[in-house]
Amino acid sequence: MIQQKPTKKTTIYDLAELAGTSASAVSAVLNGNWKKRRISIKLAEKITRIAEEQGYAVNMQASLLRREKSKIVGMIVPKYDNRYFGSIVETFEIMARERGLFPIITCTLRDPELELEAARTMLSYQVEWLISTGATDPDRITDICLAAGAHSLNLDLPGSKAPSIISDNFAGARELTQRTLRNCQREIGSLSPLLFVGGRASDHNTAERVRGFRRAHEDLGISVDENHILTCGYAPEKAVGALQALADTEHTLPRGMFVNSTISLEGVMRWIKASHHFDGKPPIIGCFDWDPFVALLGDNIEMVRQDVGGMLQSVFKIIDDGHATSPLIEVPPIFDTKIG
Amino acid sequence: MIQQKPTKKTTIYDLAELAGTSASAVSAVLNGNWKKRRISIKLAEKITRIAEEQGYAVNMQASLLRREKSKIVGMIVPKYDNRYFGSIVETFEIMARERGLFPIITCTLRDPELELEAARTMLSYQVEWLISTGATDPDRITDICLAAGAHSLNLDLPGSKAPSIISDNFAGARELTQRTLRNCQREIGSLSPLLFVGGRASDHNTAERVRGFRRAHEDLGISVDENHILTCGYAPEKAVGALQALADTEHTLPRGMFVNSTISLEGVMRWIKASHHFDGKPPIIGCFDWDPFVALLGDNIEMVRQDVGGMLQSVFKIIDDGHATSPLIEVPPIFDTKIG
DNA sequence: CAATCTTGCTTCATCGATTGAGCAACGGTG
DNA sequence: CACCGTTGCTCAATCGATGAAGCAAGATTG
Known part of the structure; x- marks a missing residue:
């Protein structure tokens, strides 16, 4: 028979009737504890065969309703x-x-x-x-x-x-800022402060990254310009707007930049390309996030990769154990060994 | 506090008891058809309030089991x-x-x-x-x-x-190949055939794109070298391997390339960077897929963007109607107007 | 051969929400 | 006052899978 339309769903009662047995036997066989329920191998095989023939799929809604x-x-x-x-x-x-x-x-x-x-x-x-x-x-x-x-x-x-599992934003940002400052120094000859772009000032991650950013500057004895911390949001358009606004008030922007995510980086690069502000002297960027094409194509862009595997290990450790041992787990992000 | 244990789940029977009414009234109120079931506004409001106080969430398993x-x-x-x-x-x-x-x-x-x-x-x-x-x-x-x-x-x-909803791979590939051939001609001065990299020869999309690729060459009177169709799979490593193998047998690779997806493009760019084969004379690439960073950073890369919105419109048209009017819908991909 | 154990099933209540059927109370009508 | 319609609810069956309890038949033991 040719079935154009989806057929009616098969239930364990249908299978029971076909096999000449009870729904409860079918259930026991199909969810694997037929040994415990003392169903004979013969019947088990028969039921399994019929279930396959009928393309039976358990109704999870019913099953879950019953289970705990x-x-x-x-x-x-x-x-x-x-x-x-x-x-x-x-x-x-x-x-x-x-x-x-x-x-x-x-x-x-x-x-x-x-x-x-x-x-x-x-x-x-x-x-x-x-x-x-x-x-x-x-x-x-x-x-x-x-x-x-x-x-x-x-x-x-x-x-x-x-319980919260997050990147070690402070340490990561500090290291990334240091590297970017050095990359920048190598390029322009002197040490000068960076611009911070992207993220929301109100969120924990951005706050911590700004703190790491400041600390890295302190470490090297450079002072941060408060107007150069643009926590304008994550969306690319926000970064474009913030950079344009800054360029409108200041003559030249810092050559080095700390960008808070690949999302913001999209906006930063869009603006750089459109504004021609950096033509001939490309900015030196550090980005707190990773993307393969940026890594391949972005010549002056250093990236940190957040340790997704490590973070989810921690998540499932908690799920497996049923409880957390610590309210906050900070997972260090990963730097490629090679620089710039 | 971190270690609170979740409370027991509230059911409509619990709510019924709290409201001094029946489970069926609670159900009627909470799933919105209390008017049809002639429940008074007074009781409806009472039940709603209690449900909110208790943080009640319907048990979908039970609900779905009953509904059709x-x-x-x-x-x-x-x-x-x-x-x-x-x-x-x-x-x-x-x-x-x-x-x-x-x-x-x-x-x-x-x-x-x-x-x-x-x-x-x-x-x-x-x-x-x-x-x-x-x-x-x-x-x-x-x-x-x-x-x-x-x-x-x-x-x-x-x-x-x-029913299948796919990109118009043939037309898209033909157009992309033509554009890439022209980009390539502009760069190197003469018209010469491209390399095709990525995808599986056995899949429909790749076959159609290869057909479009060939047709575009025909259109311009250029012949395609059969050894230059590298349908090596989608993974980046496959592209790396195929390019290396080709470079091992041939002295110089074509300057222009048709890359079958961003995934393959990742491999292509990795190899280009690692092998130094194209140093000083970057390849001219057309990629059947889109990525914002490639679009921003890849100077010699033309991309086609598959029309995801259009494709899903078609998908939901079929879902809304309950049936398809055509077994195959081909959605034209999108080219940015600007070239190169 | 009766008593007990084992094997191989079946019966039935249950999970929580939904909904057709039904019922009591009340207002309106002739 | 008998009758009917309306309002505002409750009762109980149902969806499909699960598993504790139970039961009949055969095997084993004393």
């Missing part, structure tokens, strides 16, 4: 438009599957309302753990998780009510 | 490591949510076994539609979808058993 654990782990992520978050999601899925967990992921477009909405939806699906990645208000998410009986974790940006 | 439609749409995608798939996933989520559907996405790492496994898992979760993006064997996925009562669609790579 859902084995579903959720993750919310701001965007899929850069390698950092892409890599986080990919690694999360792989590590979840290794453990027999079912990962569900959703992106929230950096919209705080959508974050909460997405969290609520995931809770409806009975996630056991919800990982908030780069969330604007992780504590509110933790609140609703606790109320709904789920565990929560923060990744990339910390919160105060759930 | 799940409103879940699934998508499988090979990787999250490039802008094309990232953009597909992001757009898919947005468009699904606009329609009140719940999107679930999983990546299959280009592993055919994992594709099937992921499809089966999604079917267990009662997806109504399953979109196979860039799948190696989309027809097998369609088979198991039909057996499980779900609809299926193919995106990016076509299949023969379900």
Whole structure:
């Protein structure tokens, strides 16, 4: 018979009838504990064969309703438009599957309302753990998780009510700033302060990176110009706007720059190309994030790669153990050994 | 405090008891059809308030078990490591949510076994539609979808058993090849054939792009060297290997290249940088895919952007209508007007 | 040969939300 | 006052899978 339309779903009752047995035997066979339930091998094989013939797939909704654990782990992520978050999601899925967990992921477009909405939806699906990645208000998410009986974790940006796994932003920014200052010195002959571009002044990561940025300048005895800290937001257009505004008030911009993410870097490079401000004397950039094409094509760009593998190891350590031993885990980012 | 343990989940029975009413009234109020069920506004408000106080979240497993439609749409995608798939996933989520559907996405790492496994898992979760993006064997996925009562669609790579939405690879490749040939001519003074790098000879998209590549050469009266069609796979290392092998047998490589994806481009650029083959005379590249940093930094690289928005419009047109009017939809890719 | 154990199943209650059917109370009508 | 319609709820069956409890038949023991 030719089935154009999808057929009706097969249930264990259908299989039971076909096999001349009970639904409970079918269930026991198909979820693997038929030995414990003392089903004969003969019947088990018969049921398995019929299930395959019928293309049977268990109804997880029914199954999960009955079981006590859902084995579903959720993750919310701001965007899929850069390698950092892409890599986080990919690694999360792989590590979840290794453990027999079912990962569900959703992106929230950096919209705080959508974050909460997405969290609520995931809770409806009975996630056991919800990982908030780069969330604007992780504590509110933790609140609703606790109320709904789920565990929560923060990744990339910390919160105060759930364990947080983040990059070591201070140390990373300090090292990156030092390297960029040196790269810049090698290029222009003298040591001079950098421009800081991107990120939100209100978020923990940006604050820590600014602190590392300042410290690196201190280390080398250079003073930072307060007007040169442009925490204008992450979007490329924000960086373009901030650079243009600064160029409008100051004659020349610093040659060296610390850029807070690849997203902001996109804007920075767009502006550099469009404004012709740096024509002939390309800026020396350090970027707190990694992208393969920038690494290959960007001649004067030093990048730090956040240790996604290490961070997710920590996440799953907590999930595996069922609890965290520390409220904040800072994972050092990775520098390529080669410089500039 | 970090170590709070999640509370027990609240059910409509708990709420009913708190409100001094029945579970069925609670259900009616919370899923919005309390007017139809003639619940008084007074009771509706009371129930709503209590539900909010308790942080109640409906149990989707139970809800979906009872309803006939799940409103879940699934998508499988090979990787999250490039802008094309990232953009597909992001757009898919947005468009699904606009329609009140719940999107679930999983990546299959280009592993055919994992594709099937992921499809089966999604079917267990009662997806109504399953979109196979860039799948190696989309027809097998369609088979198991039909057996499980779900609809299926193919995106990016076509299949023969379900409607397919793909880029117009032939026309796109033809145009891109022509542009690259011209860019190359402008650079080196004479018209000469390009090298084709990346993709699998067995997949539809690569075959069509090779056809467009050949046609563009024909159009300009140039003959293609068969040894210069390197359909070596998508992974960067494959491109590196293929270029090295070719460079080992031939003295000089063509100056112009057609690269089949940003993934392959990564390998191509790695080899170019490492081998020093093109030092001083950078290759002129056309890439069938788009990346913002390549667009900004790659001076001699022309890119085509696949029309993700248009493709997903087509996908959701089919989902909205419940059926497709055509088995294959080819969406023209987008060229930036500016050349070179 | 009765008593007990083992094997191989079946029966039935359950998870939480949904919804058709039904029922009590009240107001309006003739 | 009998009858009917409306309002505002409750009852109970149901979705599909699960697993504790139970039961019948055969095997083993004393």
